[in-house]
Amino acid sequence: MDATTLTKQLPFTLTGTDFPALGEKYRGKVRDTYRQGDRLVLITTDRLSAFDHILTTLPFKGDLLNQMAHFWFQKTAQVVKNHVLDMPDPCVTVARRADPFAIEFVVRAHLTGSLWRDYEAGKDPYALGLPKGMKKDQAFDRAILTPSTKAQLGAHDEPISAAQVVQRGLASARDWQRASEAALALFAAGQAQAKSRGLILVDTKYEFGLIKDELILIDEMHTPDSSRFWVAEGWESRFREGKPQVMLDKENLRQWLITERGFSGQGTPPAIPDEVRVSLAQTYVTAYERITGLTFSAEIGDVRARIEANLRRAKLI
Numbered sequence: 001m002d003a004t005t006l007t008k009q010l011p012f013t014l015t016g017t018d019f020p021a022l023g024e025k026y027r028g029k030v031r032d033t034y035r036q037g038d039r040l041v042l043i044t045t046d047r048l049s050a051f052d053h054i055l056t057t058l059p060f061k062g063d064l065l066n067q068m069a070h071f072w073f074q075k076t077a078q079v080v081k082n083h084v085l086d087m088p089d090p091c092v093t094v095a096r097r098a099d100p101f102a103i104e105f106v107v108r109a110h111l112t113g114s115l116w117r118d119y120e121a122g123k124d125p126y127a128l129g130l131p132k133g134m135k136k137d138q139a140f141d142r143a144i145l146t147p148s149t150k151a152q153l154g155a156h157d158e159p160i161s162a163a164q165v166v167q168r169g170l171a172s173a174r175d176w177q178r179a180s181e182a183a184l185a186l187f188a189a190g191q192a193q194a195k196s197r198g199l200i201l202v203d204t205k206y207e208f209g210l211i212k213d214e215l216i217l218i219d220e221m222h223t224p225d226s227s228r229f230w231v232a233e234g235w236e237s238r239f240r241e242g243k244p245q246v247m248l249d250k251e252n253l254r255q256w257l258i259t260e261r262g263f264s265g266q267g268t269p270p271a272i273p274d275e276v277r278v279s280l281a282q283t284y285v286t287a288y289e290r291i292t293g294l295t296f297s298a299e300i301g302d303v304r305a306r307i308e309a310n311l312r313r314a315k316l317i
């Protein structure tokens with residue numbers, strides 16, 4: 001999909017939804033989640049967040065994100081059970097409601113992002129005990145888990161060590177153990193799939209919950225919002241030469257905010273110009289196409305009306 005098409009969709013982006021017939025609504029940063037008993041309807045909007053602020057919307061981001069998550073949920077259903085029941089619209093997932101752990105299970109294969117910034121500053125909030133002298137973006141021998149607490153809306157997630165997760169009662173020792181194993185198994189599956197598509201799954205975040213004592217993968221999966229993806233070709237020479245990686249994820253936006261606007265989460269977030277919105281949307285399209293091997297297509301027009309029609313067709317409203 002080209003920049004012209006994405007630009008034409010700018011006036012139609014989905015900022016939010018209001019479908020009271022779907023149940024009780026929770027508005028997250030990106031998704032509007034409706035609950036009715038054991039069933040959730042998750043609508044992925046076009047909202048874009050960074051540093052825990054909602055900044056703007058991007059054309060077709062909801063379609064792209066939800067369909068990418070769906071792709072991965074299907075690919076890994078044999079590895080770990082997930083919450084998905086149905087996808088009645090490109091933006092909508094019907095799911096089983098789980099009792100979520102208030103933990104983000106972050107798995108990393110490279111020393112980059114916030115972990116690199118901590119490491120450089122001599123901090124070790126996850127009690128990892130990494131060797132001295134590692135370089136930015138360096139690959140670990142094996143993937144590591146760096147959990148954080150899942151903060152309420154408006155607050156920032158905080159790093160937490162594995163021992164503290166259990167001590168603070170965020171998960172039992174058994175649940176921590178099996179969720180950690182599940183996270184690492186999903187990550188290995190994601191790495192293999194990414195590699196086959198010429199990409200590197202650098203790091204990602206999972207959320208898990210329980211349904212009748214069964215561990216279930218919930219929320220989203222391996223999307224550019226929850227993960228870093230690098231282009232595999234040439235990554236090692238870029239690393240050796242200390243050059244930035246070719247990134248297919250939200251890190252592009254974070255870099256733009258920091259370098260162009262001096263914004264890294266504190267104070268009032270800046271306005272995002274339309275050219276930047278279109279170019280970010282293009283990154284999501286590229287990620288979608290590279291990951292799934294499919295060509296992205298969507299009709300220009302009112303996303304809300306389309307969702308409403310599809311919800312009716314699925315007899316959800």
Ligand SMILES: Nc1ncnc2c1ncn2[C@@H]1O[C@H](COP(=O)(O)OP(=O)(O)O)[C@@H](O)[C@H]1O
Nearest residue numbers: 028029030031033083095096097098100218219
């Ligand atoms: N199957 C599920 N059961 C219970 N909660 C879920 C499930 N799937 C996702 N969630 C929750 O729904 C919300 C999804 O919306 P999102 O925009 O990601 O919110 P947030 O700003 O909290 O990240 C998240 O809080 C996530 O934890």
Ligand SMILES: [Mg+2]
Nearest residue numbers: 028029030219
């Ligand atoms: Mg979320």
